[in-house]
Amino acid sequence: MTTRRMGRAPRQVTYTKVSETRERVWLEGRRLAASGFERGVRYRLEVNPERGYARFLLDPSGDRVVSGRANRRAGRDTPIIDVCLAEIAPPGTRVRAVMSDGVIEVTLHHEEIALADRERRLRASLARGRISEASVCTGIGVSTAAIAEGVRAAGLRGEVEWVVEMDGRYTEVADRNNSAITERTRIFNGKLEEIEPELVTPVDLLSFSLPCDGHSLAGKAKRGIKRAESHDLSATSVFGLVRILDAANPSALLSENVVQARDSATYELLRRELERRNYLVQDIELDSTQAGTIDVRRRWFFVAISKNLAEGFDINRVAPSERVYARVKDLLEPIGAEDDAWRHFDGLREKAARDKDAGKNFRNFVYTGEEDWVASLRKYYNKAGSTDARVSELAIMSDADLAALGGAVRARESGADADAALALIERMREADNRALSRDEIDALMALPSVRERVRERLFTPVEHARLKGIPEALVDDVAATIAHEGLGQSGLWGHFAGLAQVLGEHLGSLVVCADGGVIQGDFSPQAKRLAKRRIVSDEPAASAQGELFSGHGL
Template sequence: MRAKQHGYYKVGTNKGVPRIWLQGGNLTASNFHKGQPFETVFNIDTRTIVLRLLDTPNENCRFVSGRVNNKTKIVTPIIELAKSKLIDITGQATKVRVDFYENEIHISIHHLDCKIEEREARLKRNVTNGEITKGVVCVGIGVSAAAGHDALSSQLHCKTKFVVDRERKYLDLLTQNNHAIDGTTKIFEASLEEIEPELLDYVDILSFSLPCSGMSLSGRSKNRIKIPEEHATDATAVFGLIKIIDACNPSILVSENVVPAMHSATYVLLKSLLAMYGYNIAERTLSSEQTNSFENRERYWFVATSQNLPTVDLANFPKFAPKYSNLASLLDCIPHASNMWKSTKEKIRKAAVNKAAGKGFGFNLVDPNITQRIGTIGKGYQKDRATECHIAGPNNTMRLLTPSELARAQSVPAHLIQNVCDSTAYEGLGQGVDFLQAFGIFQCLLRDVLTN
C-alpha cells in the first residue's frame, strides 16, 4: 500500500491534553469525508496511531467532523485527536508525521523528535555508566581534542570514536602524540564534504572547527573575497558538517572559530538549522582575559545542547591563574651565537617604508621582559612575518619563538608537538586553539549538563 500524501504536523494541547488536528484535502485524499465512521487504533509499542474507515458504524467508532463554507458550500473534513491516551504515543515529541493512504491514515512520531529522544537517551545511558563518546571534525593536531578529553576524563571515561582532517601530516602527528586518540579511534583523511555517513558512529559530543581561511579578515583579504562563502575550497565544508551531524546525532556540539565567523552567513544558517533540529545554543568569545595564557588568541565558541538537556552557562566560564609572570619566564635559553638570532635592520627598514606608504605592516619586536600578552600567532609564523611576535635580543638582534615556547604561550601540553618538524608544529599551533579555552568549555559542559 502506497501513501497518497504525507504531512508533518505539530502536537498541540487542549486543556492540558495533547491534540493532533487534521483537516482539508489530505483527509479527502484518503476518503475521510464529513460524517463517515472510522476507528482509532493506538499501538503503544510502535508509538503509532492508525485511523481506519469503517463500512458501518459501531459503538467504539468516531465520525469525521467538518465545516461548511457558507459561500462556496464546500465541506472541509476535520479530525481532532485529543485524548490523554495520546501522551503514551507522543511522549515529549512536538511533531508527528501523518501518511494518508486509501481509507487509512497512519500517524507516527516526527523523525526529528525520534532523533532527539534517541540521542538524549543514549547520553543518559552512557553518563549513568560513567562514560562519554566524542567525535572531532577538522581536528588539526588535536589541541581541542586533548583539552576536551582531559576535562571530561576528570569524571567520565572519555572515548574519541573518530577524528576527521584532510591533512595527513596532522593525522600522523595526532596518532603519534595525542592522548585523546587510541588504537580504536577511527581516522578519516578526508574533506567534510566527501565523508560517507554510513562510515560514522553515533557519538554523544561532536566537536568541530570549520575552516577559518575565509572567515578571518586577513584570510578574506589574502583570498580576495568579500564574504567567507566565496572561498574556493572551504565554503562548502558546512554542508559536509551537516551530513556528519545527521549521521552521528550528537546530544552536544562544540564549535570554535575566529571571531568574524560568529556573524557569517555560514554560522547564522548553521545555528538556525540546529535550532530546527532541536538544539539550544549558547555562545561567547574567549581570550587570554579568561585563560591567562600568554598568547591572546581571541576565539568564538558556541555550544549546542539537545533541547531537553540543560543549556550550558558560558557566562560562568572558569578563571585560570597565570602560569608565567612575563614572556621571559616561558622562553628557552637560546645562546646568542645561535643562527636563530638575526639582525633587525631589514625589518626596521621595511617597517619605515610601509609606514611612509600608509600601510599598516609594522614590525612587532617584543621585549622579553613584558608582562602583557603577545598577539595571535598564525599558521605561517615560520615565514618570519614582520607583524607577528619577534623576541628582541642583544645587539639589535631578534628571533622567533620556538615551537615549544609557542606551545607554552598557548598553554598547550608539550607532548602534542613532540618529535615533529618545526614547520608542522608552527602550522598546527598557529591554526589551533588556546588549550585552556577548550578545557574550560568542556568543564562548563561537565558542570552544567553532564553531571547536573
C-alpha cells in the first residue's frame, strides 16, 4: 500500500483480528521499527469512524508512546503497539494494518468490507422489492428460469444481470426462448477460468452448477479416473468460480451437482472457503418426490447465505411439487406407428444380453407408458446408448394390434417362453393396462416374432422436458441434439424453483428498516454506517473500498 502523501511503499501489510477478550489491536516486530515506530517513540492516533480507518503518525509531541519488550540476550528491543480501536473495529473483527515510513494505517479487512457491502446491497434491493441474479454454467438456462420463477413466487422481482456458459449454442437457445434472459442480461461465452473478473458486476444471488462429468460415476468410469479433480474441466473450473465470486460478491448462492460431488475435494474446499468468507452453508439431496416429476434424477444442492442474513433459514423447508403427469403415457406426444421415429434397436438388445452374461449391470430401459417413473435422461441421450430410456410401441398398440401379435407368436413360437409371452399379451388386452416389468419386456422382446413387430423410439425433446417438469418453451424450435443436451444436463425444474422460493421467502422476511438496515444479525458499527450511508446508492462494491482507503492504497 503506497502512502500517497509521503510517496512510500509499505514495508509490511498485516492481516489480523481484534481480540475477542481484550478488544485490542496488537502489532509488533522488526518492521514496526523499520517504519520508524521504535520502542519509546511518540506518535499520535487519528481515528475516522465514518471512513473506517485509524492512522498512527510519528509525532514528537504525540500523546502515545510505542511500548515493547527487551531481549537482553540478543541485545535488541521488540516494539509493540497495543491499542483499542473499537470505533472502527469491534471485538472479533478482522483488520488490515499497513506499515509505511512514519505512518501505520489500520482499516477493516477487505473481506469485512465485502461482507458489509454485499449485505448493504441486498438490503437496498429488498427495499425496492427486487434482487439481482446471475448464473454460472448456465446451459440453456433451465436453472436460471426456474430460480426466477421461485423468487417470483416468494414475492420478489428477480433480474438476471449476467450469465456464464462455455457453449455458445446453449446461450443462443436461452437468449431466444428463456424469459429470464432479457436484453439487459449480459452473456459471457467462455470457460469460467477465462472470464475477466472486472467484467462481472455484483449481484445478490448467484447460482452455479460446476461441470458434473468428472464427479458422476458414469463420467469417472468413461474416463478411467478415480477423482473428479483428474477431469480436464472439473479440475480447474472451481478456480474460475472463485474469481467470479470475488467480483460478484453475492449475499446468497445456490449450487447444484450430482450426489457424488458432495464428497469431492473440489466441493469440500469450496464449502470451507465460503465459510471462511462469512457464509453459512446448508445442503440437501432432492429427488423426483420433491420435484413432482417422472424423471427420477437425484441431485445434491447447497445454499450459502451471508452470515448476518442467514438466521432462520432452513433448506429443509422446500416443499414437494405437485405432479403434472401421473404416468409416462400422460406426457407422450401423439406419434403414430407410421412415424419413422419408431425403429428396431436390435444392436442394443444384443449388447444388453452380452452385458448380462458378463455380469455387468447395463440393462435396457424400455417403457410401455404405464410407469410412474423413468430412469433419468442424460446429456447425450440423443445418441441412444444402451441404457438410455426408450418408449415401446406396445404403448400405442390397439387391441387388434395385440391380437395380431399374439397370433404371430402362436404361429412361430413354442414352449414355455411362448406360453409366457402369450399370457403377457392377453393380460395387456384384458386389463387395459400395459404395465410390464423390465424382465417381462425383455422376455417378450427375446422372441423373434415379437421383436420383428414391436419397435421402440426415443423420447422427444418435448417429452424430455415434460419428464423433468421443464417448460416446453425452453426447447421450442431447437434441434433434437441440442435440446436433449440442454435438458439432459439440467436438474429438475421443481428442485430449483422450490429452493429459490424458500430462499426468496427467507430474504423477503428480513425486516427492512427506514434507514435501510435489517433487524437481524450482529452488524459491526462500521457495517451499519456503510449500510446507512449507501442504502439508496447503486455504487459498485469498489467504491466502498475507495472511501475506506482514501488515504492509502495498494
